[in-house]
Amino acid sequence: MTASIADLANSYKNIRLHSVSICEPLEIEDYVVQPIGDVSPPKWHLGHTTWFFETFILIPHSPGYVVFDKQYNFVFNSYYETVGNRVIRTDRGNLSRPSVADVYRYREYVDNYLLDFLASHAVSTEVKTLLELGLNHEQQHQELLLTDIKYILGHNPLFPAYSNQVAEEAALGNADWLSFSEGVYEIGFEGEGFCFDNELNRHKVYLNDFEISNSLVSNAAYLEFMQDGGYEDFRHWHAEGWDWVNQNKAKAPLYWHLIENEWMQYSWNGLQKLRPEQALCHINYYEASAFASWKGMRLPTEAEWEVASGSFQWGSRWEWTGSAYLPYPGFKKVAGAVGEYNGKFMVSQHVLRGASVATPEGHSRNTYRNFFHPKLQWQFTGIRLAK
Amino acid sequence: MTASIADLANSYKNIRLHSVSICEPLEIEDYVVQPIGDVSPPKWHLGHTTWFFETFILIPHSPGYVVFDKQYNFVFNSYYETVGNRVIRTDRGNLSRPSVADVYRYREYVDNYLLDFLASHAVSTEVKTLLELGLNHEQQHQELLLTDIKYILGHNPLFPAYSNQVAEEAALGNADWLSFSEGVYEIGFEGEGFCFDNELNRHKVYLNDFEISNSLVSNAAYLEFMQDGGYEDFRHWHAEGWDWVNQNKAKAPLYWHLIENEWMQYSWNGLQKLRPEQALCHINYYEASAFASWKGMRLPTEAEWEVASGSFQWGSRWEWTGSAYLPYPGFKKVAGAVGEYNGKFMVSQHVLRGASVATPEGHSRNTYRNFFHPKLQWQFTGIRLAK
Amino acid sequence: MTASIADLANSYKNIRLHSVSICEPLEIEDYVVQPIGDVSPPKWHLGHTTWFFETFILIPHSPGYVVFDKQYNFVFNSYYETVGNRVIRTDRGNLSRPSVADVYRYREYVDNYLLDFLASHAVSTEVKTLLELGLNHEQQHQELLLTDIKYILGHNPLFPAYSNQVAEEAALGNADWLSFSEGVYEIGFEGEGFCFDNELNRHKVYLNDFEISNSLVSNAAYLEFMQDGGYEDFRHWHAEGWDWVNQNKAKAPLYWHLIENEWMQYSWNGLQKLRPEQALCHINYYEASAFASWKGMRLPTEAEWEVASGSFQWGSRWEWTGSAYLPYPGFKKVAGAVGEYNGKFMVSQHVLRGASVATPEGHSRNTYRNFFHPKLQWQFTGIRLAK
Amino acid sequence: MTASIADLANSYKNIRLHSVSICEPLEIEDYVVQPIGDVSPPKWHLGHTTWFFETFILIPHSPGYVVFDKQYNFVFNSYYETVGNRVIRTDRGNLSRPSVADVYRYREYVDNYLLDFLASHAVSTEVKTLLELGLNHEQQHQELLLTDIKYILGHNPLFPAYSNQVAEEAALGNADWLSFSEGVYEIGFEGEGFCFDNELNRHKVYLNDFEISNSLVSNAAYLEFMQDGGYEDFRHWHAEGWDWVNQNKAKAPLYWHLIENEWMQYSWNGLQKLRPEQALCHINYYEASAFASWKGMRLPTEAEWEVASGSFQWGSRWEWTGSAYLPYPGFKKVAGAVGEYNGKFMVSQHVLRGASVATPEGHSRNTYRNFFHPKLQWQFTGIRLAK
Helix, strand or coil, X not given: CCCCHHHHHHHHHHHHHHHHHHHCCCCHHHHCCCCCCCCCCHHHHHHHHHHHHHHHHHHHHCCCCCCCCCCXXXXXXXXXXXXXXXXCHHHHHHCCCCCHHHHHHHHHHHHHHHHXXXXXXXXXXXXXXXXXXXXXXXXXXXXXXXXXXXXXXXXXXXXXXXXXXXXXXXXXXXXXXXXXXXXEEEECCCCCCCCCHHHCCCEEEEECCEEEECCCCEHHHHHHHHHCCHHHCHHHCCHHHHHHHHHHCCCCCCCEEEECCEEEEEECCEEEECCCCXXXXXXXXXXXXXXXHHCCCECCCHHHHHHHHHHCCCCCCEEEEEEECCCCCCCXXXXXXXXXXXXXXXXXXXEEEECCCCCCCCCCCCCCCEEXXXXXXXXXXXXXXXX | CCCCHHHXXXXXXXXXXXXXXXXXXXXXXXXXXXXXXXXXXXXXXXXXXXXXXXXXXXXXXCCCCXXXXXXXXXXXCCXXXXXXXXXXHHHHHHCCCCCHHHHHHHHHHHHHHHHHHHHHCCCCHXXXXXXXXXXXXXXXXXXXXXXXXXXXXXXXCCCCCCCCCCCCCCCCCCCCEEEECCEEEEECCCCCCCCCXXXXXXXXXXXXXXXXXXXXXXXXXXXXHHHCCHHHCHHHCCHHHHHHHHHHCCCCCCCEEEECCEEEEEECCEEEECCCCCECCCCCHHHHHHHHHHCCCECCCHHHHHHHXXXXXXXXXXXXXXXXXXXXXXXXXXXXXXXXXXXXXXXXXXXXXXXXXXXXXXXXXXXXCEEECCCCCCCCEECCCEC | CCCCHHHHHHHHHHHHHHHHHHHCCCCHHHHCCCCCCCCCCHHHHHHHHHHHHHHHHHHHHCCCCXXXXXXXXXXXXXXXXXXXXXXXXXXXXXCCCCCHHHHHHHHHHHHHHHHHHHHHCCCCHHHHHHHHHHHHHHHHHHHHHHHHHHHHHHCCCCCCCCCCXXXXXXXXXXXXEEEECCEEEEECCCCCCCCCHHHCCCEEEXXXXXXXXXXXXXXXXXXXXXXXXXXXXXXXXXXXXXXXXXXXXXXXXXXXXXXXXXXXXXXXXEEEECCCCCECCCCCHHHHHHHHHHCCCECCCHHHHHHHHHHCCCCCCEEEEEEECCCCCCCCCCCCHHHHCCHHHCCCCEEEEECCCCCCCCCCCCCCCEEECCCCCCCCEECCCEC | CCCCHHHHHHHHHHHHHHHHHHHCCCCHHHHCCCCCXXXXXHHHHHHHHHHHHHHHHHHHHCCCCCCCCCCHHHHHCCCCHHHCCCCCHHHHHHCCCCCHHHXXXXXXXXXXXXXXXXXHCCCXXXXXXXXXXXXXXXXXXXXXXXXXXXXXXXXXXCCCCCCCCCCCCCCCCCCCEEEECCEEEEECCCCCCCCCHHHCCCEEEEECXXXXXXCCCEHHHHHHHHHCCHHHCHHHCCHHHHHHHHHHCCCCXXXXXXXCCEEEEEECCEEEECCCCCECCCCCHHHHHHHHHHCCCECCCHHHHHHHHHHCCCCCCEEEEEEECCCCCCCCCCCCHHHHCCHHHCCCCEEEEECCCCCCCCCXXXXXXXXXXXXXXXXXXXXXXXX
């Protein structure tokens, strides 16, 4: 932790501004809705990230700080049991108040206080650490804002575009196999900068010989799987995945629509023809595994991915790995509320590696462990094969 | 049907304006949310009532009419199977678009067209009938707007007030019993004005001797029932009602909150102390029946209510009757889509009579048959006893 | 209540024996299962009817009576809140114990005690009344035994027959219309024998002119409705019924199977070709109403049915009426647990009149009010049209 | 695969007989019920294991074999999509037929055929492999029979004992820590005998220094956790586990009952006082993890467990590990239906190692990978701590 206060204050301003700029194209109505439980209303993200700084920095560390509104702890707490009761997750879209204007006032209020606080106090290492965590937390919510906005607009029968200033496409080079030899490798974070607790400890793993593709799977390749009856053949699927296919009548990735016999794809730019040569997006772990099985291959483990990651390009899609999300050897929860950040989710989730077109700049590294439930498709997820 | 075109056009303008004025105190966010399936977002009500005029009058009867937006039929159809697919009811609150501004533009577009149409064409009796139905339909949605807005704001943890320009209170006079002798009576609509199909035919019924209260049940009387253990004693409840009590841990009417040992009630004016002398509100049929049973009395039938209605004041609360919602002798569905208006709901509902503080002026009569499922509390409902 | 003790004891023996004889063709396994919540395991019916006599007669009225097993109150109470906790209804099929042999021992124990009690005590009018109620209660469960056994065997993939000693068929004569003139009529029970509380008070009703068929609807007539697209045309259905059709993909009455393009029907005698000329069976209220609507007619009210019942044959099918199940004028619940018998179900149910091939001899009269939820098909239900 | 035909035939007879002997204490009714979806009726286990031999050996490999009953494939297929439609899992307890006697006849029929087949044919290696798999499969169902019988009787309000000839208790020695040094180890099956596909390939893993207890956790130790508020303190639980606690109001292991302030435990021998010194049983993964967290320790990984397993006693409880159930390096599914045996469950499950008091003799080894969903408690599960 060597960042200067001035640097931290600067980061704070830039990162906080970026959240606002993501929401700039929205109508007020778009800030409010929650079409499924996993998607939060944009105004909730804006409030919740602000609440994080207020709750973990200003209230405990800035004497005399007056909370903006006592009810906001109830409204904007996400899952911190330590910090008290909260609106249940699926009710976030039922709240018309606080209004969007109120939430922006809340952001401004906390920002002013926090920047004043940084300017006028001797800031402890503990606070610096919390600040860095809060900024990384806000960056995670920037990615969620972009995925949730896509879901909200992409599930509206009018299919409004989000923006033409951003693009989801990811061109793919020629696919090739990279080979790695068996032996002891090290994975996990090391060095000076920020990392999440789940990236520690750096530790040794034993890997067998493996090959990994230098390229992601394309829409065209996935179409081939579909046309070969991939969604109708149970042999490629986990039992749980096959149940998911049948219950949801799944036939294609999320956001794909067969309209007058042509595959269309909804993106931030609206509904457009599917571009076969681009990287596949929005498949869940069941689909990624089924595709790999159909190819007679498999997904890489997260250790394989990390070891190989220097040899290929990554960052446009979160890549499903075959690894369940579990603690590394020597993993320790931090004491207090921020200890709830990662550890309590270490069951029934799969690890994704890399980053995506929705990940903010400066928020990715090859030791980053993203994780989601195997059934979820709404993140910008893709497939890299191994064998 | 004797109203002149000029009168109808005038009614049209006034009634359409009244819907807009109901929404005047709202924030844009308040137009969007749907906390439970029975509550629709205010912008949906505004769009749906407009869609009714567009679909049943302008499209079939105004040659050359260009629909405002082809997708709106999908978005704003409520339950008319005849008219095609529609957004499922519980998804209304998941739609951020059309925006509130779009909906107001839609209203203006349809209003201009329709008033032009009325001014420039020989208007058939069929269209007059549809127009009158559309206006009564809009008035029903004005009441729903007021009940739904109350639910949206009253279930927000911040308890924002809707307006101080309107009041829900209903003072009660001295309670007394009115006696009626057994014999043949007539009920159902007769005369020249508008009525819904479910108020026909006027027909004879045989009533036994009965007594009916000239006054509604007060908050104080209901508190007595609660304090006597009314919600804990299965003997007063229907089996289905007792299940409802237990599943919902019901302990009081909707909008009542016990805060620091004091009963508070949320109303359009915000959260305030309960006023015991006022008329009880927001109980469902199970609660109304249980209260009556606890008193050793019963609810009146709809025929008793109608026969007696000239002898007491009514109009502040919809009054649960002991009658199921069934067709009158000789009831006939109209042909076509508007035939779906009432008849298809004639199972598993109970009749409410009277009107409420949310009912628009000019939209009540003593033959009006309102109906809801026995479990619903969110309307402005009350109790009148009989024996 | 004029039956002598000897007559009552005799009735007791015969009725109790009849329940046992109904179960005679069963395998032990058939006594145990509960494929849906509405169907109870046969051994539960045998235990529950025994519990009724033990609980309401022997325990309170026979000094020194020792209960057979203290746990049985928990196991065999159906819905009497007054009498304490009970196994939840949908768990009845999860209990392998008490075994079938235990239940028969329980029956024998209670029968011996009760017959001794009748023989050796001065039996009060109260006890006589309870005994008569208990016998009528057992007869109701004899009908349920036959409907539930049919469901258990008829939903087994092996389609085992129940018995060839009984038949469900009901031949139909020539259909004709019977006309009745408007005026005041009386309905409800009067006279000396037994009736349920819900058949009282006998009271006057006003009926309009009506016509009612002297015959039930045949399988052939219903097939015509199906072939005319009856299950695909929402216009004939209540909104709630249309939801039921779609959620259940309903296409035909219960127990009808289209096998190699031929309609088969499961009956007590096994799976056989549908016989078109026989009376239709196993439709719910939604289906009965939809059929009547398709014919341009309606179902009779329960008052019309009762007034006309002397002019036609009835008794092979429970006939859905258009009347909701509500209290008659002057209806009073009995005090104590048996007061829970009927009144608490008077919401959200429809009345059926007549009797069925499953009704035991001596248990039908034209004032009998049977009632079920509109969605239920598993009783032996049929349709009689009115207009 | 070196077993002789005579040995195999002998094993077949003994193993098949053992399944029957497990059911010997049951009443016929106990064979039928299915109180929760995870528990299958005993007669289903007896039929299903028979169906396995019929379907995978007799039908494809014994020319002229006549199936016992064509419908049984529908009734007794568990989850093999390859082999056609089947009764949905939660409906197994709704089937009274085939009767228990039918199922025993089915067993006898298949046993006779299969033993004849073995005696009179040159048996291929493929068939030998299938036979060995079928016998191991039957042994797995022997364990399930014992866990399911316990559930069926232990959830009956009469709490009948299963048998006094078997005992669940497991005495514990003095607890001590065993230390292992970091380095490369090998795990997975090697050698000549039978193993499941999921135990392959044997492969190298890198382990860090670790300590593992030589003893299981006792009832007394778990009681301490409970009395220290373990079920009320979210900090020890996974988020998913905490939801489970709250939704199920979990307060103790399965089969523990607090009766008149004393902890009782239901076992095969009936309801008895809890014995604190015995090994804990019937906790799920959430509970095991929460207990470990409360102790400031963790569960071992499956690799640690296997490496250390030579140094401690195991076999009385299935021991939850911290490892998700995933394929080993080089894992391959077998072609055809038996390829569905293990691989398709490799998501959302946790690995358990060891064996239990319900595991049949000769069916355990230290490379065996058992797996269940983290929420399940009904197996004979226990806890061994690591750090």
